[in-house]
Amino acid sequence: MQQFEFSDISRMLTPIFARHDVDASRLLQVLLEVQDACHFIPSEAIDQIAAHFDVPRVNVEGVAGFYSFLSTRPVGEYRILFSDNITDQMLGKDELMLYLCNKLWVEPGKVSEDGLVSVASTSCTGLCDQGPAALVNGWPLTNLDRNRLDLIAELIRSRKPVADWPPMLFEVADNIRRSDVLLGQPFEPGAAMRATLARGAKETLAEVDKSNLRGRGGAGFKTASKWSFCHAAIVEEEGSMICDVGGHPERYIVCNADEGEPGTFKDRVLLNSYADLVFEGMTVGARVVGASKGFLYLRGEYRYLLKQLESVLQKRREAGLLGDAILGRADFSFDIEIHLGAGAYICGEESALIESLEGRRGRPRNRPPFPVTHGYKGRPTVVDNVETFACVAKIAERGGAWFAAMGTAQSTGTKLLSISGDCATPGIYEYPFGVTVRQILADCGAREPYAVQVSGPSGTLISWKEFDRRIAFEDLPTAGAFMVFQRKRDMFQTARNFVHFFAHESCGFCTPCRVGTELQKKIMDKIASGHGTASDLEEMKSLGHILKTMSHCGLGSSAANPVLDTLEKFPDVYVRKLKALAFEPAFDLDGALETARKMTGRDDDWAHL
Amino acid sequence: MSKTITIDGLTVPFREGQTIMDAALSAGVYIPHLCHNPEFKPHGSCKLCTVNVNGRNVASCTLPAVEGQQVLSDIAELNAERLALTQMLFVEGNHLCPACEKSGNCQLQAVAYYLGMMSPHYNHFYPQREADASHPDVMLDRNRCIYCELCVRASREVDGKNVFGLSGRGIKTILAVNSASGLLGDTDLAVTDKAVQVCPTGAILVKRRGFTVPIGQRVFDHLTIKDLQTGGGHE
Numbered sequence: 001m002q003q004f005e006f007s008d009i010s011r012m013l014t015p016i017f018a019r020h021d022v023d024a025s026r027l028l029q030v031l032l033e034v035q036d037a038c039h040f041i042p043s044e045a046i047d048q049i050a051a052h053f054d055v056p057r058v059n060v061e062g063v064a065g066f067y068s069f070l071s072t073r074p075v076g077e078y079r080i081l082f083s084d085n086i087t088d089q090m091l092g093k094d095e096l097m098l099y100l101c102n103k104l105w106v107e108p109g110k111v112s113e114d115g116l117v118s119v120a121s122t123s124c125t126g127l128c129d130q131g132p133a134a135l136v137n138g139w140p141l142t143n144l145d146r147n148r149l150d151l152i153a154e155l156i157r158s159r160k161p162v163a164d165w166p167p168m169l170f171e172v173a174d175n176i177r178r179s180d181v182l183l184g185q186p187f188e189p190g191a192a193m194r195a196t197l198a199r200g201a202k203e204t205l206a207e208v209d210k211s212n213l214r215g216r217g218g219a220g221f222k223t224a225s226k227w228s229f230c231h232a233a234i235v236e237e238e239g240s241m242i243c244d245v246g247g248h249p250e251r252y253i254v255c256n257a258d259e260g261e262p263g264t265f266k267d268r269v270l271l272n273s274y275a276d277l278v279f280e281g282m283t284v285g286a287r288v289v290g291a292s293k294g295f296l297y298l299r300g301e302y303r304y305l306l307k308q309l310e311s312v313l314q315k316r317r318e319a320g321l322l323g324d325a326i327l328g329r330a331d332f333s334f335d336i337e338i339h340l341g342a343g344a345y346i347c348g349e350e351s352a353l354i355e356s357l358e359g360r361r362g363r364p365r366n367r368p369p370f371p372v373t374h375g376y377k378g379r380p381t382v383v384d385n386v387e388t389f390a391c392v393a394k395i396a397e398r399g400g401a402w403f404a405a406m407g408t409a410q411s412t413g414t415k416l417l418s419i420s421g422d423c424a425t426p427g428i429y430e431y432p433f434g435v436t437v438r439q440i441l442a443d444c445g446a447r448e449p450y451a452v453q454v455s456g457p458s459g460t461l462i463s464w465k466e467f468d469r470r471i472a473f474e475d476l477p478t479a480g481a482f483m484v485f486q487r488k489r490d491m492f493q494t495a496r497n498f499v500h501f502f503a504h505e506s507c508g509f510c511t512p513c514r515v516g517t518e519l520q521k522k523i524m525d526k527i528a529s530g531h532g533t534a535s536d537l538e539e540m541k542s543l544g545h546i547l548k549t550m551s552h553c554g555l556g557s558s559a560a561n562p563v564l565d566t567l568e569k570f571p572d573v574y575v576r577k578l579k580a581l582a583f584e585p586a587f588d589l590d591g592a593l594e595t596a597r598k599m600t601g602r603d604d605d606w607a608h609l
Numbered sequence: 610m611s612k613t614i615t616i617d618g619l620t621v622p623f624r625e626g627q628t629i630m631d632a633a634l635s636a637g638v639y640i641p642h643l644c645h646n647p648e649f650k651p652h653g654s655c656k657l658c659t660v661n662v663n664g665r666n667v668a669s670c671t672l673p674a675v676e677g678q679q680v681l682s683d684i685a686e687l688n689a690e691r692l693a694l695t696q697m698l699f700v701e702g703n704h705l706c707p708a709c710e711k712s713g714n715c716q717l718q719a720v721a722y723y724l725g726m727m728s729p730h731y732n733h734f735y736p737q738r739e740a741d742a743s744h745p746d747v748m749l750d751r752n753r754c755i756y757c758e759l760c761v762r763a764s765r766e767v768d769g770k771n772v773f774g775l776s777g778r779g780i781k782t783i784l785a786v787n788s789a790s791g792l793l794g795d796t797d798l799a800v801t802d803k804a805v806q807v808c809p810t811g812a813i814l815v816k817r818r819g820f821t822v823p824i825g826q827r828v829f830d831h832l833t834i835k836d837l838q839t840g841g842g843h844e
Contacts, residue, residue: 047789056787057787058776059771061774061776062775062776065776065778066776066778067778068778361778366668366671368672504779506779506780507778507779508756508775508777508778509654510656511654511694511697511698512694514756514780514782515700515780517780518779519697519731522732542693545690546690546693549659549666550656550694551656552654586732587732
């Protein structure tokens with residue numbers, strides 16, 4: 001275990017502090033840098049960070065303990081985190097992880113004795129189209145196989161800095177397979193802003209309204225309504241309309257790039273290759289609601305994009321598209337800051353995201369009040385998805401009617417789908433809303449498709465009987481994930497993977513979700529181990545009801561979807577695994593002796609029941 | 610003229626700014642709750658106080674009362690869910706009532722009695738949680754913590770000390786204390802602090818006060834939690 005002297009910690013922290021304001025909202029960003037420097041957050045660092053920000057020590061500890069990528073105990077100098085989405089598992093993740101562990105003489109989830117390396121699992125890293133994937137010290141590794149792992153093990157053993165590893169290990173492809181108006185048509189930076197300024201803010205809001213654009217993060221709230229609510233908040237406060245005024249420092253535009261839903265990776269591609277479109281959409285939003293400050297909340301898994309995103313922002317500043325007096329308009333200043341997440345799915349929930357932006361534990365707030373009236377630092381805040389802002393830029397440039405002409409009446413425009421699983425060409429597909437599942441399956445070369453998980457674990461599982469359903473808010477709403485399963489797949493394992501995901505990602509604030517997701521996990525594990533009975537299925541239905549109706553936020557209320565959907569659509573996969581008994585105790589008497597067996601080094605017949 | 614809502618058909622007046630829970634408590638209507646304490650800002654984590662308002666389930670302790678709301682609370686479905694949540698709280702920790710000094714004065718136990726809990730129903734998690742006896746006057750037993758954060762709020766809002774806070778996440782959430790050693794004895798907690806008095810369970814206990822009131826003469830040996838919290842027992 002590494003020991004740190006107080007003076008070492010001070011020396012390490014001084015340049016980190018210098019890079020950040022003394023505002024406590026920077027706490028999470030500072031902790032991420034400390035984690036990088038020390039491979040954990042030393043207790044002495046917590047003391048000094050608390051003193052620096054003038055916050056209680058226990059608050060810093062609380063933040064450090066909340067996020068998966070932070071740890072208060074040392075992890076390896078090389079920290080390898082395998083993406084644990086079901087698509088990674090289908091591509092052999094479990095076996096590959098063990099292979100690497102054996103090569104490196106380290107147990108999964110543990111740190112090697114010399115402190116050199118640790119190998120563990122992490123929630124979906126958003127590389128399902130090129131998995132199995134992993135992160136090494138935050139950098140994405142794609143298309144893993146034994147050959148690559150041999151090389152990686154060698155690089156680690158020879159202590160080669162990750163920065164000097166062969167670039168081919170880190171190649172992340174966009175894999176755009178079908179493009180439409182968002183991905184397929186050129187966009188000239190500044191075009192949407194010029195159109196917005198020429199048209200006027202109020203008129204641009206009217207265009208967004210006319211476009212009938214709905215949030216692309218999954219909930220499908222009408223974007224123009226959200227923005228109007230933000231207006232209403234301001235009207236109430238200042239007694240006047242603010243459109244066309246701009247320059248109000250205390251209103252915020254937040255882009256939610258915490259793309260954590262397993263199976264979704266379209267925001268990764270938008271940010272990698274269409275960042276201008278996204279930033280421009282945010283700037284349009286800023287003009288409409290009168291914000292002068294924006295944030296991009298970038299999930300920790302996409303940290304490798306940070307540098308290039310910063311350089312896009314810098315280019316935009318130089319081109320007069322960000323900063324003071326945008327496009328020469330003295331009354332319009334707006335800038336964007338990138339804020340990193342640190343491994344917490346819950347921060348995709350907008351109020352948890354705002355808590356995280358403020359440097360705290362990502363816990364969803366009580367609502368009302370909603371972020372549009374009381375958001376970041378209590379000020380009116382618009383939080384929209386990456387893809388929503390990209391659409392906004394297009395609408396600002398080409399008008400609401402143009403956008404509304406695509407898709408269906410209730411779901412206008414196009415939708416980016418992140419397709420992965422059992423298909424020939426996984427990747428990004430842009431379709432006008434209304435496309436059938438069958439069409440998509442044909443286009444991506446799905447092999448004997450049997451089921452599709454639409455919109456990730458929190459979404460809907462559909463069976464082959466439902467392939468004529470359509471991607472649209474009125475039929476199958478989606479944030480973009482589209483995971484294909486062929487007949488040979490065990491849909492029970494799929495549900496179990498998702499149930500584990502929710503238990504791991506529950507923030508722990510409310511009772512139903514904190515305990516309910518863990519109970520689901522335990523029951524699914526019991527069934528998987530061959531001890532499940534009919535009463536366990538009844539129990540899961542009743543747990544599902546509690547999760548749905550009593551939870552604090554969307555995580556809890558959707559955490560039972562994978563179980564309830566599989567129970568309804570694929571009951572056989574459970575029944576096959578059940579014992580014929582009506583009841584089987586969960587307590588495993590023989591399993592309880594395992595500790596004693598380990599301590600005594602025995603594994604003979606007499607050491608078992 | 611005062612504004613009103615209805616709770617289970619009963620007309621209940623409220624003042625602007627009151628939550629449904631506030632209005633209910635003022636009117637002597639009991640809605641089961643654990644993380645709520647009228648002395649502190651509403652929290653909304655235990656979810657026991659969930660009620661149905663115009664068809665939607667919401668936590669009554671955090672939702673502002675609005676004229677004309679039709680609230681359903683004391684109905685079979687909600688009471689069944691509340692019972693399940695209470696059972697969840699029991700199995701996720703290590704609650705051994707017969708051996709607990711708080712027995713009879715414990716709100717978790719009292720709510721369980723009120724809701725007719727006859728068994729834990731779910732399988733016990735038997736988590737390994739640390740007890741902390743380092744403080745000269747106060748005992749912290751995390752086995753009994755239900756993460757209501759009343760001690761967190763009391764220490765911050767009343768004592769001005771920030772002795773407590775939550776760390777970890779999900780089922781691994783833990784009650785942390787404000788010291789580098791992680792020990793309560795190294796914090797500035799005083800036995801007179803509000804934070805020591807607000808724990809609804811036996812997680813925070815004053816030392817050397819064991820069984821000063823004998824079993825059988827404790828608060829909930831004579832009153833239901835409903836009676837206590839709505840003043841019904843003092844009529």
